[in-house]
Amino acid sequence: MSRPASRDDPTDRSYRALLRVPSLGRILLGMAFARVAQAMVAIALVLFTLAEYHSPELAGLVTFASVFPGIAISPIAGVLLDRHGRIRLMILDYVVAAAALALVAGLASAHALPSWLLVLIALVMSLTSIFSSVGLRTLFPLIVPRGLLERANALDSNGYVVATIFGPPIAASLVAFGGGPAALFAIGVIYGLTALSMVGVRDPPTEVTATGTLLSDARAGLVYVWRNRTLRGLGISVSVLNLAGGMTTIVVPLLVLRQLGATEALVGILFAISGVSGMVSALVFGRIDTRGREWMMLVLPPFGYGAAIALVLPVALAGPIDTPGALEPALGIGLIAVAQLLVGLVNGPLDIALFTVRQRRTDPAWLGRAFAISMGFNFVGYPIGAALTGVIAASSLGGAVVLGVGACLASGVLAAVLIPVRDPATELTI
Numbered sequence: 001m002s003r004p005a006s007r008d009d010p011t012d013r014s015y016r017a018l019l020r021v022p023s024l025g026r027i028l029l030g031m032a033f034a035r036v037a038q039a040m041v042a043i044a045l046v047l048f049t050l051a052e053y054h055s056p057e058l059a060g061l062v063t064f065a066s067v068f069p070g071i072a073i074s075p076i077a078g079v080l081l082d083r084h085g086r087i088r089l090m091i092l093d094y095v096v097a098a099a100a101l102a103l104v105a106g107l108a109s110a111h112a113l114p115s116w117l118l119v120l121i122a123l124v125m126s127l128t129s130i131f132s133s134v135g136l137r138t139l140f141p142l143i144v145p146r147g148l149l150e151r152a153n154a155l156d157s158n159g160y161v162v163a164t165i166f167g168p169p170i171a172a173s174l175v176a177f178g179g180g181p182a183a184l185f186a187i188g189v190i191y192g193l194t195a196l197s198m199v200g201v202r203d204p205p206t207e208v209t210a211t212g213t214l215l216s217d218a219r220a221g222l223v224y225v226w227r228n229r230t231l232r233g234l235g236i237s238v239s240v241l242n243l244a245g246g247m248t249t250i251v252v253p254l255l256v257l258r259q260l261g262a263t264e265a266l267v268g269i270l271f272a273i274s275g276v277s278g279m280v281s282a283l284v285f286g287r288i289d290t291r292g293r294e295w296m297m298l299v300l301p302p303f304g305y306g307a308a309i310a311l312v313l314p315v316a317l318a319g320p321i322d323t324p325g326a327l328e329p330a331l332g333i334g335l336i337a338v339a340q341l342l343v344g345l346v347n348g349p350l351d352i353a354l355f356t357v358r359q360r361r362t363d364p365a366w367l368g369r370a371f372a373i374s375m376g377f378n379f380v381g382y383p384i385g386a387a388l389t390g391v392i393a394a395s396s397l398g399g400a401v402v403l404g405v406g407a408c409l410a411s412g413v414l415a416a417v418l419i420p421v422r423d424p425a426t427e428l429t430i
Contacts, residue, residue, distance in 0.1 A: 021143055026201050028155065031136055033194035034094065035159045039167025040187045041066075041101065043271065045122070046253055047172060047264050048180030052108065058115055060250055060390020066122040067383035070129040071376035075218035077130040078372030082217075085203035086135035086368070093128040094195035100125035101188035105181040134372040141359045142204040156355060161282055161344070164275030172268030221369030225377065230361040231370065233418030234298075234354065235377030241302050241411035242378065244309060244404035246385025248343075251400050254393055255312065255336060260329045261321040270336050274344035281348025288352075291360075295421045297353035299412055301346040306408030308342035309401060311335050316397035354378075381407070 045066060049059040070077070081089060100121050107113035137156065144152045174183035225231045252270060256262045285297070315332040319325040362370045385407070393400040 021145070024143065026197065027136070027139060027143075028159075030090075030194055030198040030201070031156075031159045032162070033190055033197055034132055034136070035163035036167045036170075037097070037187050037190040037194060039160070039163035039271075040171035040190070041097075041184075042249060043168045043253075043268060044171040044175055044180065044183045044187060046249060047175045047267065048108075048184060049118070050253065050257070051175065051180055051264075052113075053115055055115075056250065056254060056394045057390045058119075060387045060393075062119055062122050063246065063249060063386035063390075064383040065119045066126050067129070067379070067386075069123050069126040070133075071380050071383070073127060074130050074134070074372040074376030075221050075369065076214065078134065078221050078369030079214055079217040080368075081131065081135055081138065081372060082366075082368030086131075086139055087198060087201050087203050089128075089131035090135040091195045091198050093130075093132040094191045094198070096128045097125055098188040098191035098195065101184045101191065105185035105188065108181040108184075130372055130376060134368065134375055137355070137375065138368055138371045139204070141362075141364065156351075160351070161275045161278040161347075164278065164344075165272045166275075168271035168275075169265070169268030172264045172266075176264040217369065221366065221373050224363075224366055225370055225373045228361065228370070229418075229420050230357060231374045231377075233415065233420065234358060235374060236418055237298070237302075237411050237415035238354065238378040239381040240407050240414055241305065242381030243385035243388070243407035244305060244381075244411075246382040246387070247389045247400055247404035247407070248309070249382075250386050250389040250393060251312070251316070251397060251404070252336065252340075254397060255315050255332070259315055259318065259320050259326075259397070260332045262329065262333065266333070270333075270340050273337055274340040274347070277341045277344030278347045278351075279344075281345045282351060283348075285349045285352045294353040294357040295419060297349040298357070298419055299416045301350040302408045302412035302415065304346035305343060306405045306412070308339045308346070309404045309408060311339040311342075313398060313401050313405075316401045 042063070045062055046059045049055070049062050053059075077089075104113065104118065104121055107117070140152045140156065171183055171187065174186055178186075225235070253264075253267045256267045256270065257264070312335055315327055315335055318327040318332070321329060358371070358374060362374075385404070388403065389400045392403060
């Protein structure tokens with residue numbers, strides 16, 4: 001008879017042992033629904049905005065509004081997660097997202113959605129998004145056996161990867177064949193199913209270091225993250241890298257639709273390619289004990305990411321289809337596909353090392369606050385990169401790609417300089 005894994009059982013480090021952890025199956029089911037919806041909405045909002053308003057600048061602004069406010073409130077969100085539990089706040093986020101997307105779909109179908117209202121609804125939806133992204137990730141170190149963190153983080157990373165495989169193609173196809181409002185409504189339904197799947201899951205007990213005041217606890221979380229050399233180094237280097245992620249979200253649809261004259265469905269397929277290669281990469285690196293290897297796994301991938309993005313520069317610099325200097329569509333699509341393949345491959349080790357080193361160097365009593373702030377810090381480059389790209393790409397797609405390449409190279413250098421190889425002051429024995 002198989003023995004369930006415990007927090008202190010070092011003997012069984014298989015994926016099967018991981019799935020025997022109580023409640024983890026329900027949590028992973030909710031994660032699967034949520035990640036697919038998140039991957040779909042990122043692409044669907046861009047394609048919807050480009051189709052309805054024909055404005056790269058607005059597409060960048062909507063992407064910024066759908067992400068940045070949640071990052072801005074991450075210190076307070078972290079306190080709430082530590083104080084009031086993760087599950088109920090995650091459910092709240094899924095309900096808000098479902099309602100917001102249904103509202104956008106309804107107003108757009110009635111031709112009653114001015115651009116300012118679209119931005120406002122995206123902003124409101126963003127405010128609760130930090131609850132689900134941080135809440136899920138801080139559950140793993142609380143309920144997963146200590147020897148299985150790499151396996152859990154591989155599944156976590158692959159949650160994003162699998163969502164990248166299925167989410168963008170489905171979202172892009174829905175936009176192409178059913179229209180943007182229908183696509184957004186369908187994504188809202190998935191968020192609603194996610195909320196239902198999490199009902200009844202119990203929060204694990206945990207000790208909390210708190211002063212009793214919301215703002216003072218939020219400030220204490222900011223101080224903790226900034227004084228933690230690893231979290232500070234990750235925040236700076238990964239946020240710079242995510243400028244390139246924001247750039248890709250805007251540039252790939254523009255290249256496919258405007259430069260190459262292809263359809264929205266192809267946009268989804270190209271994003272799915274990075275998901276497939278990323279899944280393989282994450283599963284391979286998830287089998288490796290990362291202790292002592294995290295620094296290299298954080299420093300080298302950004303340079304590979306930059307090289308991959310550089311492959312699409314000829315497509316960006318060429319003229320639109322049927323104009324002098326235009327690339328053959330097959331060649332342009334091939335370059336973007338290879339770039340997306342390489343992006344997925346380098347993302348696997350980066351994600352595994354990022355998740356694991358952050359868990360090992362964060363005091364469990366600070367998980368909610370530290371992870372909310374750290375993850376927000378890490379991701380702040382994405383909405384900024386999307387907003388900048390929307391402005392730059394309106395006049396120069398090549399300039400937008402150069403921004404992404406430069407961000408990747410700078411991130412690798414910053415990671416090498418700022419992230420300590422070891423940090424005895426914060427390293428935990430897990």
